[in-house]
Amino acid sequence: MPELPEVEVVRRGLERWVAGRVVADVQVLHPRAVRRHIAGAEDFGARLREHRIGLVQRRGKYLWLPLADNRSAVLAHLGMSGQLLVQPQDAPDEKHLRIRIGFDDDLGTELRFVDQRTFGGLSLHGTTPDGLPDVIAHIARDPLDPLFDDAAFHEALRRRRTTVKRALLDQSLISGVGNIYADEALWRARLHYERPTTGFTRPRTAELLGHVRDVMNAALAVGGTSFDSLYVNVNGESGYFDRSLDAYGREGEPCRRCGTPMRRRPWMNRSSYFCPRCQRPPRVVS
Numbered sequence: 378m379p380e381l382p383e384v385e386v387v388r389r390g391l392e393r394w395v396a397g398r399v400v401a402d403v404q405v406l407h408p409r410a411v412r413r414h415i416a417g418a419e420d421f422g423a424r425l426r427e428h429r430i431g432l433v434q435r436r437g438k439y440l441w442l443p444l445a446d447n448r449s450a451v452l453a454h455l456g457m458s459g460q461l462l463v464q465p466q467d468a469p470d471e472k473h474l475r476i477r478i479g480f481d482d483d484l485g486t487e488l489r490f491v492d493q494r495t496f497g498g499l500s501l502h503g504t505t506p507d508g509l510p511d512v513i514a515h516i517a518r519d520p521l522d523p524l525f526d527d528a529a530f531h532e533a534l535r536r537r538r539t540t541v542k543r544a545l546l547d548q549s550l551i552s553g554v555g556n557i558y559a560d561e562a563l564w565r566a567r568l569h570y571e572r573p574t575t576g577f578t579r580p581r582t583a584e585l586l587g588h589v590r591d592v593m594n595a596a597l598a599v600g601g602t603s604f605d606s607l608y609v610n611v612n613g614e615s616g617y618f619d620r621s622l623d624a625y626g627r628e629g630e631p632c633r634r635c636g637t638p639m640r641r642r643p644w645m646n647r648s649s650y651f652c653p654r655c656q657r658p659p660r661v662v663s
């Protein structure tokens with residue numbers, strides 16, 4: 378699954394290459410790719426045609442293209458392997474091309490949704506007064522959003538009887554933090570993933586949020602170097618994952634701070650990577 382920095386890179390690419398253009402034609406090549414659009418492929422195309430794409434938006438890992446003039450938006454579900462590509466019209470079709478969107482101008486490019494495993498797709502939704510697609514109205518702001526409320530997040534952490542990694546992955550508290558960036562931020566903050574949040578002090582929450590923002594911004598800086606081309610791509614891969622991870626995927630390798638071998642534990646059908654010395658487990662696991 379792509380995480381927030383990868384999705385933001387795609388958003389910037391779409392903003393540059395697609396925003397402001399008017400849809401001329403929509404071709405759905407595989408019905409599964411619009412299965413979340415209940416009224417079907419034909420309706421999906423009809424509702425997009427002749428509408429202008431507005432400024433491309435993101436919240437957490439959700440990405441959408443608002444239609445500038447009718448209070449609706451195309452929500453992109455990238456799933457495991459979904460890609461949004463801006464390609465020259467005469468470029469050969471990708472093997473797993475699912476949806477093609479052409480524009481009413483002479484820029485010579487079109488938007489393509491390509492998805493090998495077809496878990497992803499596009500769907501059209503009404504928008505809330507805030508401009509969010511109605512189906513994601515419950516998703517909290519992400520930590521890179523200028524309007525994210527640090528104090529409210531701290532209060533919510535203390536109120537909720539939960540543990541720190543669960544809280545970081547709870548999209549109703551804070552969005553866009555996935556398993557990888559949670560492990561990275563917790564390692565930097567020297568917090569064990571099972572640490573209860575009820576006793577968190579304001580400075581501890583502030584420090585944790587600071588680390589979450591740092592790992593995301595670092596990944597964004599790396600991913601952001603590759604979007605300056607016509608090719609807009611997301612598939613969950615990023616150079617950042619190979620080069621810069623301190624915790625995730627490092628089982629058995631020495632902690633970069635203290636040299637202790639890193640550990641991996643199963644956690645909610647996933648894994649948690651941590652340093653047993655820097656990130657001591659809490660005495661009582663809630």
Ligand SMILES: [Zn+2]
Pocket residue numbers: 632633634635636637652653654655656
């Ligand atoms: Zn360590």
